[in-house]
Amino acid sequence: MSTKSFAGLLGLALLGAFTVPRSFGQGLGNSPYSRLGLGDTPATSGGIRQQSMGGVGLAAPNGQHINDLNPALVYYTSRTTFEIGVTGQYKEISNRLASQKDGSVNLGYISMALPISKRWALSLGLRPYSSVDYSNQLTEAVPGEDELRSIKQYEGKGGLTQVYLAQGVQVAKGLTLGLTSAYTFGSIDHEAKSTLYTEEGGVENATTTVINDHLYYSDFTFRLGAHYRVPLNEKLNLNAGGTYAFSSKLDGTHDQTLLREDIEGRAIESNAVLSGQKGYATLPATAQFGLSLDNNKTWSVSLDAGHSKWSEFTNFSTFNATPLHNTFRVASGGEITPDPASVDSYFKRITYRLGVSVEQMPYRPAGQVLYDRALSWGFTLPVPTSSPLEAAGVNLGFTVGIRGNKDANSELPQGGVIQERYVRAQLGFSLNNRWFIKRRLE
Numbered sequence: 017m018s019t020k021s022f023a024g025l026l027g028l029a030l031l032g033a034f035t036v037p038r039s040f041g042q043g044l045g046n047s048p049y050s051r052l053g054l055g056d057t058p059a060t061s062g063g064i065r066q067q068s069m070g071g072v073g074l075a076a077p078n079g080q081h082i083n084d085l086n087p088a089l090v091y092y093t094s095r096t097t098f099e100i101g102v103t104g105q106y107k108e109i110s111n112r113l114a115s116q117k118d119g120s121v122n123l124g125y126i127s128m129a130l131p132i133s134k135r136w137a138l139s140l141g142l143r144p145y146s147s148v149d150y151s152n153q154l155t156e157a158v159p160g161e162d163e164l165r166s167i168k169q170y171e172g173k174g175g176l177t178q179v180y181l182a183q184g185v186q187v188a189k190g191l192t193l194g195l196t197s198a199y200t201f202g203s204i205d206h207e208a209k210s211t212l213y214t215e216e217g218g219v220e221n222a223t224t225t226v227i228n229d230h231l232y233y234s235d236f237t238f239r240l241g242a243h244y245r246v247p248l249n250e251k252l253n254l255n256a257g258g259t260y261a262f263s264s265k266l267d268g269t270h271d272q273t274l275l276r277e278d279i280e281g282r283a284i285e286s287n288a289v290l291s292g293q294k295g296y297a298t299l300p301a302t303a304q305f306g307l308s309l310d311n312n313k314t315w316s317v318s319l320d321a322g323h324s325k326w327s328e329f330t331n332f333s334t335f336n337a338t339p340l341h342n343t344f345r346v347a348s349g350g351e352i353t354p355d356p357a358s359v360d361s362y363f364k365r366i367t368y369r370l371g372v373s374v375e376q377m378p379y380r381p382a383g384q385v386l387y388d389r390a391l392s393w394g395f396t397l398p399v400p401t402s403s404p405l406e407a408a409g410v411n412l413g414f415t416v417g418i419r420g421n422k423d424a425n426s427e428l429p430q431g432g433v434i435q436e437r438y439v440r441a442q443l444g445f446s447l448n449n450r451w452f453i454k455r456r457l458e
Contacts, residue, residue, distance in 0.1 A: 046109060046118040048150050048434050049419070052338050052379060053329060054233075054297065055148035055175050055204065061085065063125060064101050064444045068394025068413035069349025070371020072318040074306030075243060075257030080407070080448055081396075082129045082139050084182055086257045086306075087194025088241035091184030093129040093137040094448075100126050101411065101444030108437045120149075124442060135186040140179075147175035148204050169209040176202035176233060176266075184241075194241035200266060200299075201234035223284065226275040231333055233266040233297060255308040263301040263328055269294060270333050295332025300325040317350035326378035340378040347373035349392065367396040369413075377419065381433055390417030394442070406449045413442035 050056040065081040066073040073085045079094035101124035108117050127141030154168045180198035187193055206229040243257040272290040275283050302324040310316035326340040349371025358364035370393045377386040394413035401408075419436040 046116070046149060046151055047107075047147075047436065048109065048152060049377070049379060049436075050146075050148045051150045051170065051172055051206075053146075053326075053331070053340055055146040055172075057146045058144075061143060063099055063127065064394060064411040064413040064442045065351070065369070065396070067415065067442060068369040068371065068392050068411075069318065069351060070347040070373040070390070070392050071345075072306060072308075072320040072347045072349045072371055072373075074259060074304055074318075074320045075255040075308040076306070076310070076316050076318045077243070077245065077255065078316075080409075081411075081446060082127050082141075084127060084139060084141065084143075084180075084196070085304075086241040086243060086259050087139075087182035087196040087239065088184050088192040088243040088257060090129055090137050090139045090182050090194055091135070091186050091192040091243075093131050093139070093184075095131070095407075096449050097129045097139075098447045099128075099411075099444060100124075101442055103440065103442050105438055105440045107439070109434060110437075111434050124444070136183070138181060138183045140181045142177065142179050145176040145178045145200055145202070148172045148206075149175075165213055167209075167211040167213070169207075169211075171207045172205065174202060174204035176200055176204075178237075190245045192243045194243075196239040196241070198237045198239075199234070200237050201232075203230065203232045205230050224277045226277055227289075228273040228275065229333065230271040230273075231268055233268045235264065235266040235296075237264045237266075237299065238262050251311050253310050253312055255310070256306070257308075258303070258305040260304075261302040263325070264299050265296040266299060267294075267296050268332060293332070297332065298328055298330040300328045314354065314356065315350065315352040317348075319346075319348045321346045324378075329378075338379070341376075341380050343376040343378050345373065345375040347371060347375075362398075362400070365398050369394045369396075384421075384433060386420045386433065388417060388419045390415050396446070406447075408445070408447045411442070411444040411446055413440075413444075415440040 047056055062071065062073050062085040063082060065078065066083065066085055073083050077083065077089050077092035079092055082093065082097050082099050083089040102121065103124035104119065104121040106119035108115055125141060125143035127139055129137060129139035131137040149172065151171045156166055157164070178198040178200050180196055182194060182196040184192050184194040208227045209224050211224040239259055239261040241257065241259040243255065245253055245255050247253050270290055270293040274287045274289050276285040277283055302322060304320065304322035306318060306320035308316055308318040322345045324343045327342050329340045331337065349369065351367055351369040353365065353367040355361070355364035373390050375388045377388055379386055392413065392415040394411070397410040397412070399408040399410070416439050419438070420433050421435055
């Protein structure tokens with residue numbers, strides 16, 4: 017590996033490391049659903065390649081990109097590979113009465129994969145597990161008090177991050193097994209404000225009661241993976257893969273403070289309700305299975321399905337203790353590179369991707385089943401100066417989707433269910449290099 021390439025790789029890693037504390041603790045714009053559970057938790061954890069195909073890839077090996085959806089596929093890493101991605105999102109949040117627009121940009125993930133031997137490879141990286149980012153306000157009359165009004169404000173920030181090590185090993189011809197060990201950690205802050213005032217006295221004479229809820233979690237989680245590849249003929253290969261993430265407990269501490277503030281936000285009184293309370297949150301078990309077909313050169317198509325037992329989720333904090341429900345997800349996608357070795361056409365060397373997905377959300381307001389429906393597409397643009405020993409590419413991914421709905425329901429509060437329409441864009445860079453090659457003089 018050249019000195020310039022290594023310096024660039026190190027620089028990207030350091031840049032990502034310094035960016036992590038600020039980026040991973042934030043969500044992708046105001047999301048009211050992130051108030052529940054541990055926040056918004058993506059059903060898939062792959063890179064830009066997988067997300068551009070609808071989040072599929074459980075059975076789609078690739079030697080140029082890191083596939084962390086299934087640790088068994090890490091075995092197919094042919095060269096030392098580094099990837100980094102940034103994610104931006106723009107969304108419109110609405111119900112039947114009002115709407116607002118929001119968005120942000122965050123560091124998406126950092127990962128590196130290394131082939132250790134002919135039968136063993138590993139990858140390590142950093143990525144978000146969940147994000148909490150919401151802010152909403154409600155003004156209403158106090159029941160039984162004609163002149164009394166209430167302003168309620170709810171805000172939340174934070175989320176969980178995973179540092180992981182994934183390993184893939186070939187145990188027989190066509191059969192690989194894998195294990196992902198991850199340390200999951202992070203903090204979540206909820207704030208609930210309630211201001212009571214009369215129309216005669218006005219807000220300027222009111223005081224506000226504030227509940228600050230701080231939660232910190234940390235512990236290890238594990239996920240097993242398997243993959244089997246069988247040639248159908250000289251040009252086609254069939255792949256089957258699956259993963260199982262074990263239900264696990266995250267140790268946590270809980271602090272809660274009760275404050276009274278004036279209208280300027282200055283504290284009048286502060287009392288610690290809880291300090292360092294110990295407990296845990298139970299993460300759900302998740303099973304996923306996928307099939308793919310490829311020609312081992314220019315194209316692949318995949319179909320994935322997954323089931324998460326969110327009904328098992330428990331949390332020692334009673335803040336927003338809304339029951340969650342099991343979810344099911346199905347997605348399909350594919351990719352094609354017209355001619356990876358083309359000399360006369362750069363566009364034939366570009367990889368094109370497309371995918372669709374439908375996922376149940378774990379929330380059931382008044383018994384309604386909510387869905388996240390999305391269309392994804394993307395590209396890998398190879399760097400023209402790539403060589404047989406070193407290749408680089410710019411990865412682009414785009415997703416448009418809808419979460420929830422705005423159907424009327426008499427059992428729901430005024431306004432009904434919240435719907436999110438979003439456009440998500442991902443920009444990343446990948447570098448492949450053959451390390452540890454002995455140079456010879458001829």
